[in-house]
Amino acid sequence: MSQPEIFTDARMRKRMRADKRFKFYGFAAIALALAFLVFFFVDIIGKGLPAFQQAEIQVEVHYSDATMNNYNNGVDRQYKSLVSKTWLRHIPNQMRDHPELMGQNRVEWVLAENRVDQFLKGHEGHRLKEKYQKLINQMQEDGTVRLVFNSGFFTKGDSKLPENAGILASAIGSIFVLLLTMLFAVPIGVMTAIYLEEFAPDNRLTQIIEVNINNLAAIPSILYGLLGLAIFINFMGVPRSSALVGGLTLALMTLPVIIIATRAALRAVPDSIREAAYGLGASKLQVTWHHVLPLAMPGILTGSIIGLAQAMGETAPLLIVGMMAYIPEAPDSIFEATTVLPAQIYTWSSESLRAFEERTAAGIMILLAVLLTLNAVAVKFRNRSENTW
Amino acid sequence: MMLYSDLFFWLFGGLIPLAFTAYMVARSKALGTEQDGSRLHSLPGYYGWYAVIWLALPAMLSGLVFSFIHMFGLFSIPAPMLLGTMFTIGGAGLWYALRHIKVDFRARESVEKVTTAILITAASISVLTTVGIVLSVVFESVNFFQVISFWDFITGTKWEPDTAFLIGAGRDTVGMTPPAFGAVPIFAGTFMITAIAMMVAVPVGLFSAIYMSEYASHSARGRLKPMLEILAGIPTVVYGFFAAITISPLIVKAAHAFGLEADYTNALAPGLIMGVMIIPFVSSLSDDVIKAVPQDLRDGSMALGTTKAETIRHIVLPAALPGIVAAFLLATSRAIGETMIVVMAAGLRPNRTANPLEGITTVTVKIVEALTGDQEFDSAFTQSAFALGFVLLLITLVLNIVSTIVVRKFKQRYE
Numbered sequence: 001m002s003q004p005e006i007f008t009d010a011r012m013r014k015r016m017r018a019d020k021r022f023k024f025y026g027f028a029a030i031a032l033a034l035a036f037l038v039f040f041f042v043d044i045i046g047k048g049l050p051a052f053q054q055a056e057i058q059v060e061v062h063y064s065d066a067t068m069n070n071y072n073n074g075v076d077r078q079y080k081s082l083v084s085k086t087w088l089r090h091i092p093n094q095m096r097d098h099p100e101l102m103g104q105n106r107v108e109w110v111l112a113e114n115r116v117d118q119f120l121k122g123h124e125g126h127r128l129k130e131k132y133q134k135l136i137n138q139m140q141e142d143g144t145v146r147l148v149f150n151s152g153f154f155t156k157g158d159s160k161l162p163e164n165a166g167i168l169a170s171a172i173g174s175i176f177v178l179l180l181t182m183l184f185a186v187p188i189g190v191m192t193a194i195y196l197e198e199f200a201p202d203n204r205l206t207q208i209i210e211v212n213i214n215n216l217a218a219i220p221s222i223l224y225g226l227l228g229l230a231i232f233i234n235f236m237g238v239p240r241s242s243a244l245v246g247g248l249t250l251a252l253m254t255l256p257v258i259i260i261a262t263r264a265a266l267r268a269v270p271d272s273i274r275e276a277a278y279g280l281g282a283s284k285l286q287v288t289w290h291h292v293l294p295l296a297m298p299g300i301l302t303g304s305i306i307g308l309a310q311a312m313g314e315t316a317p318l319l320i321v322g323m324m325a326y327i328p329e330a331p332d333s334i335f336e337a338t339t340v341l342p343a344q345i346y347t348w349s350s351e352s353l354r355a356f357e358e359r360t361a362a363g364i365m366i367l368l369a370v371l372l373t374l375n376a377v378a379v380k381f382r383n384r385s386e387n388t389w
Numbered sequence: 390m391m392l393y394s395d396l397f398f399w400l401f402g403g404l405i406p407l408a409f410t411a412y413m414v415a416r417s418k419a420l421g422t423e424q425d426g427s428r429l430h431s432l433p434g435y436y437g438w439y440a441v442i443w444l445a446l447p448a449m450l451s452g453l454v455f456s457f458i459h460m461f462g463l464f465s466i467p468a469p470m471l472l473g474t475m476f477t478i479g480g481a482g483l484w485y486a487l488r489h490i491k492v493d494f495r496a497r498e499s500v501e502k503v504t505t506a507i508l509i510t511a512a513s514i515s516v517l518t519t520v521g522i523v524l525s526v527v528f529e530s531v532n533f534f535q536v537i538s539f540w541d542f543i544t545g546t547k548w549e550p551d552t553a554f555l556i557g558a559g560r561d562t563v564g565m566t567p568p569a570f571g572a573v574p575i576f577a578g579t580f581m582i583t584a585i586a587m588m589v590a591v592p593v594g595l596f597s598a599i600y601m602s603e604y605a606s607h608s609a610r611g612r613l614k615p616m617l618e619i620l621a622g623i624p625t626v627v628y629g630f631f632a633a634i635t636i637s638p639l640i641v642k643a644a645h646a647f648g649l650e651a652d653y654t655n656a657l658a659p660g661l662i663m664g665v666m667i668i669p670f671v672s673s674l675s676d677d678v679i680k681a682v683p684q685d686l687r688d689g690s691m692a693l694g695t696t697k698a699e700t701i702r703h704i705v706l707p708a709a710l711p712g713i714v715a716a717f718l719l720a721t722s723r724a725i726g727e728t729m730i731v732v733m734a735a736g737l738r739p740n741r742t743a744n745p746l747e748g749i750t751t752v753t754v755k756i757v758e759a760l761t762g763d764q765e766f767d768s769a770f771t772q773s774a775f776a777l778g779f780v781l782l783l784i785t786l787v788l789n790i791v792s793t794i795v796v797r798k799f800k801q802r803y804e
Binding site: 223231349 | 497
């Protein structure tokens, strides 16, 4: 049986092909975006994974008077440029702490220099000299060089020597800043939203405020840095680079996100609930506090988590308020100079040594893991509490 | 020596148990005044909260006043004394509150008044942020525009601020070329990168939105949308690293294969990555407006014998156009203000060129450059950052307001 004429008509076939093509464009667009995502994660993980391993070499350590005077005597000459400088410098301190070591020669596994590390991992651009390459190959046969889990990456602060650099100081800084942001932004944001949504009269002023807040959410983050610099640092005298100024700046940036999310959550609570509570004689505050807020809570939490996750990954305003300085130690108080995880990633990425590149990528992996978890938690919250009234 | 940070700790550490005690005392006192035949005006808890407010508010306000005095350097008193004063004032407040508690005292009304006042204060802080941003940027720019005229800044084609900080440092600058602050090459760079970003984001974002709203099944859409939104959740510093370390060398290699020369700080790498970053902004917003187009329009069109693609192209997209334009504008403002990607992957040299393989610089890069060095804050060089920020603020505000108006018009048409 022949097909109906409409399907065999040349013009119709052309239109059908165009129809298929159009659908394919849509599919291709999504595929492209997702392919980029895969490429991006593979690239970052491929670059970052090696940083979770660190080279160590086995050397004989001489705890002697000569070492006490000059730490370079701590190991045999040929190994001197293979071990990490930070470890070498630390020997005299260790001898002072443990006097019983004096006069002993012990065989120990010690932190290797970053060029050795890069050479062992087979990265190009390791810059290890020819004669040391031979020595390391020899040591590999003897089993006196190994790659172990890089625990220092999680327990040390920043350092100019890549083998000694870790994320601890910046991670603690991030926690400080984030706690401050949460402390300022969440209460003020939620209260603003409650006022605007439940209490404020519906007049021109409220409308202007609403437009204002929507605009605030779209202002480039770097302008919040300018605000922090001009108002918090220059006008109010908050210490530069401190967790306090970082937290305040990020709080102002997060505020509109939280306000908008909270207002949406409050608006989603149906009026019948308010009216029922009024009918029982509750006051306006009681209606809000006892009935509307608990129902809006999941939405408020989701919005707050998303806002805070955004603040955690933010770098630009923090650069402006000075949080990119070289800070090897974790801060003790919110007034001390601090760095944060994204700023640490930024400073590492501008280092020229090859070994810093993998540490940057490893830092990114940690940051992304935390952020994606936060976002997943927020989405879970939203899905579980999605009420249909 | 007691530090001010300890002070905060002691203040809050002391205030919380005190407030709890005040609540319990006031509540039981209120219950004690209740006799046969007379009932409390408010629920007992409100008398407790009344006492807490009178304890905490004066104490915290006095603390705030003292810290402002300290901040402006008028005089500072030792921390322990300050702490003592605050608690005394708080105690006086509590005593005042407890005296008030009687059977017919309207505690709920007082508490609600204070709560509303606190809510209004919080709302004003949020509003003051906007004012603060505008004022801080405007004030510093005004200083700058007193030295360099606004017209020269907007239309000048030379950005050579190198000698400005010498003047700022009071150095003799006779015989040197005066600093030039012509922002045209910088804005040219920003627009170039934004244009590249939009060339990536608009087609990919729009077609993704069309596929998700018109073709994909409900469950596929539920899975695809969050995956696309991951792109918007990746921190910009990460994109910057990716653009600088992975994409830039790839582009240089690719250009070389075609016999072209490319800088490592080329405009293409940050532009492409920025485009990827804003795909979700375009796709989410477009998706929303495409879904908002009434089904009747589609059914009517299909009934006339059009194919699905024809319906989308000729009926749905024109109907959704205002919303799509708004999405486009919002994405543009996002791209113009983006900082980290360009700071890490674009160059520092102002360059007016149409070749995306050359190194260029952008507004945000110059702001960061001017404010992260060890410069005197008053020099024209650092103030130029605020002037650039001012123009950036204007552009993004205009884009946002226009897109808000467009979206409102669109919604009015179909609701």
